[in-house]
Amino acid sequence: MPNITLKKIAEILGISVATASKALKDYADISDETKQKVKSLAEELDYKPNSFAQSLRNRESKIIGLIAPQIVHHFFANIIKGVIDAAEEQGYLVITLQSGESYETEKKQLQLLLDKNVDGILISLSDKTINYDHVADIIKKGVPVVLYDKISKLLDCSKVIIDDRKAAYDATKFLIDTGCKRVAHIRGPLKPQTTIDRFLGYKSALKDNNIEYNESLVFETKDLTYDDGYGIAEGIFKSDEDIDGIFAFTDLLATGAMVRLTELGMKVPDDISIIGFSNWFLTKITSPPLSTVDQPGYEMGVKAFKLLYREIQEKKKDVNSPKEIIKIPTKVIPRNSTRPML
């Protein structure tokens, strides 16, 4: 079945393709009568403009690209959902790709999106990415790019991030406020900025509460897995430091640690309080339910798209407003792995 085109409509009506096109777009130099005829015939034949032709002519695809390190991940899935919803509202569709935390695939996928002529790109850097030229290059080329969550300060573009430092500060302070004296920190892998920021937030909360920072209370992880948290708990249990609180880099680490410490006979939260990070679904159903920091992924996705959308519009009009960095506020969610506030 041959597709129905403007040409066909024009032929049937005995007018030119140009007139048909303009009629559908309500150009002023087309009579109301012709407009009506074209519109109703288009309706009747269920005419759909060919998007390739439109894109070719208008130089825009109405598609954006989205790269996430992982898709099967509560936080990122929420972001993706937010992006898709916000995009759809503006008539944009989203091509999603995942780097799998690999620099090479991240680079390759960026190119795939560019090859498809997406109107803009939303990207969260992989943990392994230490060279940013692949992103810098496309920014330089004028492609609208917005970074979200895993960002780099070296990249000159708009960004949406969690205020990790403040969030970590709040979490740590919450432990202190609920009676913890010696708070440990299970930190993430060294590289990403989030690790550093949460660590700094932890440190400054200690400082502000007159607790001396003690390096041996900081435990490092590489994998961010449940098993990792589970393993690290051994060290915390055996430590001589009288640890009575843990601020973990993620809920998963916290959960792993909590399970192991419980197995080892410690009571949570009385012997040791634990707070995670992200408010993933699982935190509601651990025993005890895990206190955590809510990291609003959906909102982040929406904001990221809106930033990108603005840039896309501005590019069309050839204006250039300054880059923006949005910090999404977080909130401590107290549950039963920490003691109640006094």
Place this chain on the structure above:
Amino acid sequence: MPNITLKKIAEILGISVATASKALKDYADISDETKQKVKSLAEELDYKPNSFAQSLRNRESKIIGLIAPQIVHHFFANIIKGVIDAAEEQGYLVITLQSGESYETEKKQLQLLLDKNVDGILISLSDKTINYDHVADIIKKGVPVVLYDKISKLLDCSKVIIDDRKAAYDATKFLIDTGCKRVAHIRGPLKPQTTIDRFLGYKSALKDNNIEYNESLVFETKDLTYDDGYGIAEGIFKSDEDIDGIFAFTDLLATGAMVRLTELGMKVPDDISIIGFSNWFLTKITSPPLSTVDQPGYEMGVKAFKLLYREIQEKKKDVNSPKEIIKIPTKVIPRNSTRPML
């Protein structure tokens, strides 16, 4: 910066656009010398063919559409990942959309994808979808469509599904084999086929093991939420039926029920054994860890794409092989919410 096109390459080299195009595609009627010149200049200038022009000319977008009821969902996220990976391998990109279990948006999004001229569509029906014309129409139009997970028998197209009936049979049999005498079933909402199939699997496992089916051992849910499972547990606890095993429609329901039953003083698995369905991540960290049925989402996504890919290829060649229905095998994952096998 103006994009670099075939025309530009041709001009620089003093040849025609046609020759340039053919050189890049290794046409036999172009001399090796010209091919080399064109290729190296293209390389040097970083020439990227304009995808709109290609799509317009070739009538294919190398993009497929994917509609899922939910994105923030372990099972679907895995499927999406599988689809994206498999697609990328064949040079396809994926536009993902979520219906949010709404028939109206499902319908609308199908249209959005069609308007973008995707080469094919992968769709999992929303729970609320009871009219299938919107899908049937595009199948009739010749658009390659493959249904996955939430399917309808009324739709004539290829499908990829979990063998729900067998999976439920296995899960129920597993409870019986580990000593349960009176196995309850928390079933899903009435409509979707999965609910029915799992229920039938449950029933026939009972029958094959000479246990009489008892309607009052079947509990219905609407929401599939943790809270739903939690609430239903009340009824199970208060029941006079001496229930000693539960096969729940999903892990979440199972977890909710398990938590509530534990609160009510029952010991899992000794007083009551529980098995869930899906092997979501959370099952590893409940206490006790939840026995479940593994539902391989990733594999399902891969298979679904491959089916779709085949149809797309066949459509190009104008051949028409019969529709295929793939059933993905599942596996019982024994953990500690059920008793050990004797």
Place this chain on the structure above:
DNA sequence: GTATTTACCGAAAACGTTTTCGGTGATTTA
């Protein structure tokens, strides 16, 4: 030495849309 094949290239149409730039005839204005 003519006829035929071979090797290589290009003109042009096509995909379907959008928009510019005139160009009609009809109506107003001076």
Place this chain on the structure above:
DNA sequence: TAAATCACCGAAAACGTTTTCGGTAAATAC
């Protein structure tokens, strides 16, 4: 009545690619 305005429409170029169909020169065949 001539000149200016108006309302309406269409031809054609453009977006960048692909492919068909010749066409020309050189190489081979007879």
